[in-house]
Amino acid sequence: MRTKIVAGNWKMNKTLAESKALVEAISDKVNGDKLEDTRVIVAPTYVNLTGVLDSTEDSVVEVAAQNMHQEESGAYTGEISGAMLEDIGVELVILGHSERRAYFGETDELLAKKVDLSYKYNLEVIFCFGEELEDRKSGNHFKVVESQLKNALFHLEAEDWRNIILAYEPVWAIGTGETASPEQAQEMHAFIRKIIADKYTQNLADGISILYGGSVKPANAVEIFSKPDVDGGLIGGAALNVDDFVAIVNAI
Numbered sequence: 646m647r648t649k650i651v652a653g654n655w656k657m658n659k660t661l662a663e664s665k666a667l668v669e670a671i672s673d674k675v676n677g678d679k680l681e682d683t684r685v686i687v688a689p690t691y692v693n694l695t696g697v698l699d700s701t702e703d704s705v706v707e708v709a710a711q712n713m714h715q716e717e718s719g720a721y722t723g724e725i726s727g728a729m730l731e732d733i734g735v736e737l738v739i740l741g742h743s744e745r746r747a748y749f750g751e752t753d754e755l756l757a758k759k760v761d762l763s764y765k766y767n768l769e770v771i772f773c774f775g776e777e778l779e780d781r782k783s784g785n786h787f788k789v790v791e792s793q794l795k796n797a798l799f800h801l802e803a804e805d806w807r808n809i810i811l812a813y814e815p816v817w818a819i820g821t822g823e824t825a826s827p828e829q830a831q832e833m834h835a836f837i838r839k840i841i842a843d844k845y846t847q848n849l850a851d852g853i854s855i856l857y858g859g860s861v862k863p864a865n866a867v868e869i870f871s872k873p874d875v876d877g878g879l880i881g882g883a884a885l886n887v888d889d890f891v892a893i894v895n896a897i
């Protein structure tokens with residue numbers, strides 16, 4: 646059985662005090678006994694990682710960084726390395742978010758370097774990818790997703806996939822209020838699993854958690870999560886509100 650995951654990407658939101666209050670409220674409301682094989686993850690901004698880690702010491706909630714640099718160290722003003730994340734106790738990192746791709750020019754090739762570095766610093770990766778609206782309209786969405794995965798991840802050895810969580814996020818559904826239908830999400834997740842099975846093995850493909858991201862809310866989470874190849878969600882806007890986020894966790 647695959648691990649279910651609900652991850653909240655807080656993006657550039659919340660002060661330190663707000664971040665601690667939010668994660669503490671989530672921890673209080675998420676019932677650890679009921680979670681069974683579900684992981685709950687939050688990703689605050691870099692400067693609040695230590696504070697949120699402190700607040701989650703006795704909690705089931707895990708903490709991810711939103712990004713890391715592709716080089717180990719050096720003259721990269723304003724950047725954060727994998728070593729720095731490991732050093733403060735971070736064990737997960739989001740890579741390839743569409744906002745990093747769109748606003749910071751991150752390419753699949755650059756992301757492959759980041760993924761490679763994640764192993765050195767014991768960072769589990771939530772790898773994001775997904776097509777733009779034009780790709781979906783022109784019917785190219787499967788091709789685009791396949792090439793994103795091939796270019797950034799298909800150089801990995803089979804055993805390296807133990808470290809990878811996938812997050813399919815159609816760009817047209819992020820922060821827009823427009824969600825992929827549960828059928829569209831299922832169709833793409835099944836396709837993703839198939840191309841992984843073709844490249845590696847069915848067994849490996851069956852074990853990978855594939856999250857859906859893009860305007861997941863309490864009102865649509867149950868239906869999206871009910872699809873067989875959807876193993877949870879990467880949540881943006883709704884992760885900033887404790888009741889909404891906990892309702893989405895409970896939807897799983």
Ligand SMILES: O=C[C@H](O)COP(=O)(O)O
Nearest residue numbers: 654819820859860881882
């Ligand atoms: O990382 C999360 C995704 O970008 C989804 O964001 P959203 O739930 O606000 O659409």
